[in-house]
Amino acid sequence: MRLRRPVALLGSILLSGSLFQLALPVGSAAADGAAGSTIYVGTTAGDVCSDTAAGRGSQQTPYCTPQSAVDAAQPGQTVQIASGQYKGELDVTHSGEPGAPITITHGDNWGLRSGAAWINYEGAQGIVLTGVHDVVVRGLSMLTTGDAVQLTDSSDVTVENTWMQHTSPAAGNAATGIAVGGGSSAVTLAHDWVTGYGNAGVAVGGAATDGAATGTTVTGSVLLGNGAGIVATDAPGARVVGNTLATNCGSALVLGGGSSGALIENNIASRDGVSSSAAVAGSGCLPATAAGAPELNVSADSAPGSSLDYNLVFPQAGSPAYRWNGVDYPTAAALTVGTTEGTHDLNSDPQLTAGTVGTAGTPAATSPAVDSADANAPGETPLALNNLPRVDVPGTPNTGTGSGYVDRGAIEVQDPFAITSVTPSEVQGPAPLAVTLTAAVSNPWGSPVSYHYDFGDGSQPVDSSSASVDHTYATARPFSSYEVTVTANLPFGAVRTAYTSVAVEQPGPLTPSMLLGDDQVDRPLSVYANLEATTSPWPVSDVRLDYGDGTGAHDLGTALYGTYDYQKPGTYLVTATITDRGGRTAQVSQLVTAGNQYVPLHPARVLDTRSGTGAPKAAVGPGGVVRLKVAGAGGIPAHGAAAVTLNVTETGATRSSYLSAYPGGTSRPTVSNLNFGVGQTTQNQVTVPIGADGTVSLYNASGQVQVIADVQGYYTSVNDGSVPQGSYFEATGPTRVLDTRQGGSGHVKVGPGQGTVVHVGLDSYTRAALLHVTATGATAGTYITAYATGTARPDTSILNVGAGQTVSNLVSAPVDADGDVTLYNHSGSVDLIVDLAGWYSTVAVPSSSYIPLAPTRVLDTVDGTGAAKAKVGPGATLRLKVAGLHGVPANATAVLVNLTGTGPTAATYVTAYADGGTRPTSSSLNLTPGATVPNLALVPIGADGDIALYNHSGSVDLIADVQGYFG
Known part of the structure; x- marks a missing residue:
């Protein structure tokens, strides 16, 4: 398929030109200084540029605009333009002197490779030089809607290492990249990149009234996607050497008018340009560049004294390769027979690759352009585009002149050698630390390589032919790593660089640390173990986690973070075993609770013995048990609920009695949830595990009593989507x-x-x-x-x-x-x-999972269980140990207890709170003289594992039954 306009290529070129902000170059000088001094343009960190202040142009107070600096420049001075975006045309109207030019620069290479100094990146013309001589423009970047560079009546001007692109496709504009007007002489265009200009990438000379442009040199440049590559009219003595002129709409080179005495060598001229295997498409050309135009076109008035050789010409299908003196020649062989020119020209696919600025148009290693140019051609440069060295490709015959291995075109095929990584044998360790640094390389050509190792610690660098060296870091650098630089020097001067770092710590022990918590909100039995706070001068080499559920140790490798899903709720002892590179091993253990989440429900009545709801319509007699089906009732799922929260109410009791709530199908515990007297109506919240049969049991000790139960919610650890997400x-x-x-x-x-x-x-x-x-x-x-x-x-x-x-x-x-x-x-x-x-x-918080327990009595001051056999007096506080006892683990943070006060001698209240904390101004029980009152309470556990029970007035007996815990 014929490839025409490189739209995709031009897009990638434009996108690659990001506007980087670089520091100003080192050095300083005042404006209007002596020859050889530097005038600075740009803004410093303090943003103190000025076009008018005293001392302007110095590094401390640079000019704000390139135009002001160029207007002030004297012969021999350099205008150093910092990275930035400079709108507006730059007019150069005065000159340097022979041997002391005015230099306008961003750097030795175009801006896109090291940040950019953009000139007129939104305007019409870029740089205009009128009637000047001895001026150098170097390393700038331009985006323009008109010509990028215009020279008129100017001489001894060099435009090099400069990138320019039109803002519209070449099919839609009639602009020129670099226009060297008549009356100009000794202009050199070197190592430039020109793309997207609808007239031509470079135009030299003009109408007869403008006069000739003599001695123009275009060398080592890439002209891609323009209306034509180079068009010279009345340009005697032109040198067109070592350029890549590809994917242009019309001819790669046109010498018209009186452009005699020209030299055309070492160029790649290709209409399709990029190899047919590359994904580059065209967008059409201007009518003046229709199919049929030859790649190299030398008119009758330009042929005298002109010579052409060592070019690689690959014309568009149906177009001649050459037109010389008005005669078309399809091949170099035909041209040589007819004119003696092009003896060493080649006519085959140059195998150019697609890419971005600096890489698009690079010949493949198998391209006929490789190692086949005339190194002695006048105007050929010792370095290729981007200041890259000339390289001898192994296995390719050196058919060129001179060294024999200069490539045709602007881009020299480079050794594909690469340092893919640099790996230290120890990335971290205590001082003194012995390290072996090994560079992993790709060296398809097998080139001999010299390595330069800078260890970053101020020691003497080491040069070696080996990709591996040893070094000992004698001094620790606790809060900063040593930066290692490995530089590989290749034949012909090419350089590859890679970096790594080594952390050298003070000697010290391996100190393990572990933080446990809930892993994800929708996975209530999931736990994470974070070991990142573990300290050691050595890196961790092995981590094993035993989650305490009988599944054994889980090997995490060197990871300091692990997640795990338990199969059932509970409190587990997690043990981490950590080994470091120093061969030391240490353990750390911690309890973690993987429990249930709470699902609140809209309150619903599930039991009322007065009406027959949930049980027969009859009072519960002495020793009677109500087996209440809660699974599937009141919004509770039929499966997956571990415990239910009920508000239980008794009424109409014929005798003093108590109710006990416990899982259906299990033995009745010796605890109570409600204590009540004759004729009372008493209520209490209960949270009780649900039996395997989906029921809870409610037992009445004495007399007859009516029982009511309202669902408030339930606890679950299911996370398979069958039940709602809990809280x-x-x-x-x-x-x-x-x-x-x-x-x-x-x-x-x-x-x-x-x-x-x-x-x-x-x-x-x-x-x-x-x-x-x-x-x-x-x-x-x-x-x-x-x-x-x-x-x-x-x-x-x-x-x-x-x-x-x-x-x-x-x-x-x-x-x-x-x-x-x-x-x-x-x-x-x-x-x-x-x-x-x-x-x-629904947001996970630490220590928030619930584990229900079989109700257990932990305190009864009537019989001396858990405390002295004595009432709690006025203003007295009873401290009760709960953590680590009665199924409550040491890491529990709160307990759910049923508190009962009985036999108070005065109206009083009881407050339950974490021992060691400040007693809150609230109550957990409210009591009148002689009454027996129960109430469920959630009580935080103090750091000592105790809860505190405070009695305000009189004396009272206290009873506490643990129902479950949070951990």
Whole structure:
């Protein structure tokens, strides 16, 4: 397929020209200085450039614009332009002197390879030189809508190592890359890159009235994707040597008018240009460059004295390779027979590759352009484009002149040698540290290579023919690595460089560290182990994690982070065994709890023996057990729930008694959840594991009693999508969030049939709140209901209050999207006090998984269980050890306990809190003289593993039954 306009190539070229910001070159000089001094253009870190201030043009106060600096430049001075974007045409109107030119530069190579100094990157013309001599333009970059460089009546001007591109495809403009006008002489264009100009990449001379442009040299340049490559009219003595003229719409080279005495050597001239295997497409050409134009076209007036040889010419299909003196020649052989020119010309695919600036148009190693040029051609440069050395490709015959291995075209095929990496035998270790540095190389040509090793520690560098050397770092550098530089020097002067670093630490021990936590919100049994805080002067060489569930050690290699999914909830001892490169091994162990997440539900009644809901319509007799099916009821899934949270209420008792809640199908524990007297109505929250048969059991000790149970939520560790995503618990205090006794706006008794809204949510991730709700001062018998604000009020209750009573209960209440809960009062007026114990959130927090336990009595001051056999006196605090006992592990952070107060001698309240912490101004139990009152409480555990129970007034016996723990 014929490839025409290189749109894709031009796009990649343009994109490669990122605008880097580089530091100004070293050195300083004042403006208007002596010959040989430097005038600076750009902005410093302090942004103090000036075109008018005293001292302008120095490195400390550079000019802001290239134009101001060029206007001030004197013969022998250099205008050094820093990286930046400079809009507007740059006009050069005064000259240097022979041997002392004015030099306008960004660097020795074009800007795109080291950052860019962009001249007129948005305007029409780029640089305009009018009537000047002895001027050098070097290493700049230009994006223009008109000509990039215009020279008129100028001599001894050099434009080199400069990149220029038109902002529109060549088919859409009539601009010229470099225009050398008539009346100019001794102009040199060297190692330039010109693309996208619709008239020509380079145009030399002009109409007869403009006069001739004599002695122009175009050498070592790449002209891609222009209307034509080089068009010379009345340009006697032109030298066109060592250029790559490819993918241009028309001829690669046209010598017209009186362009006699020209030299055309070592060029690659190809209409298709880039090998047919490269993905480069065209976009059409201007009508004047229609098919049929020859690649090299020398007119009758230009042929006298002109010579042509050592070119690689690959014409468009259907077009002649040459037109000499008006006669077309399809091949070099035909041209030689007809004219004696082109004796060493070749006519085959140059095998040019696609790429970006500096690489597009590079011949393949098998290209006929390789090692076949005339090194002695006048104007041929000792270095190729990008200042790359001339290279002898092994296995390719040296058919050129001179050295024999100069390539045709602008781009010299380079040794593909590469340093792919440099690896130290030890990347880290204690001082003194012996290291072997090994460079991994790719050397398809088998070139002899000399390596230069700079170890970065101030020691003497080492030169070697080996890709591996030894070095000992004597001194530690604790907070910074030594930077190693390996330089490979190739024949013909090519250089390859690679880097690595070595960390040299102070000697010290291997000190392991492990942080355990929840891995992902939707994987409640997943745990992560983070060992990154482990310290050692040596790097870690092996990590093994035993997750404590009997599966043995898991080898992490050198990774300091591991994740794991347990098969069932529990608390496990995780042990990490860490080995470092110094051969030392150490262990660290820590408990982790992989537990259940809480799923809050809209309150629902699942049991009422008064109406036959969930059980027969009959009071529960002495020793009676209600087997309540909760799996599949009240929003609880049929499978996957580990424990259920219920608000259990008893009413109408004929004798003093108690209720016990426990998993269905298991033995009844010797604990109680509700203690009540004759005729009382008492409630308490219970969180109880669900039996294997999906039931929980409720046992009544004595007399007859009606039992009601309302679902508040459930716990689960299932993460297979069969149940909703659960929430993690985050303890907060308790913190008081409502007290209607205070009076004022929003703080008044709640009237009959009214609700009050309590804001308890932390953020949009909050799903429920754990609240301790107290009702007091009721003017009539009533009940309180809690539910998410904005949802339908359920037919359930959390508190049943008699006139003048003070009653409290722990409640797991769902919240709305704003984090609000509504508390509804049925009858009379009542004061409500709410203490926030914590949130249930879908954001994982440390120590927030729940493990239910078989209820266990841990305290009874009546019989001396867990403490002295004595009532707790007024203002006294009882400290109770819970962590590490009764199934509660040492890493537990909070326990769920059923607290019961009995036999108080005065009205009082009991507060449960973490031992060692500040006692909160809230209550866990509210007691009247002689009453027996239970209440479920979530109590944080102190650092010593204890909880504290404070009694305010009188004396009281306390009983505590552990239901589960958070860890």
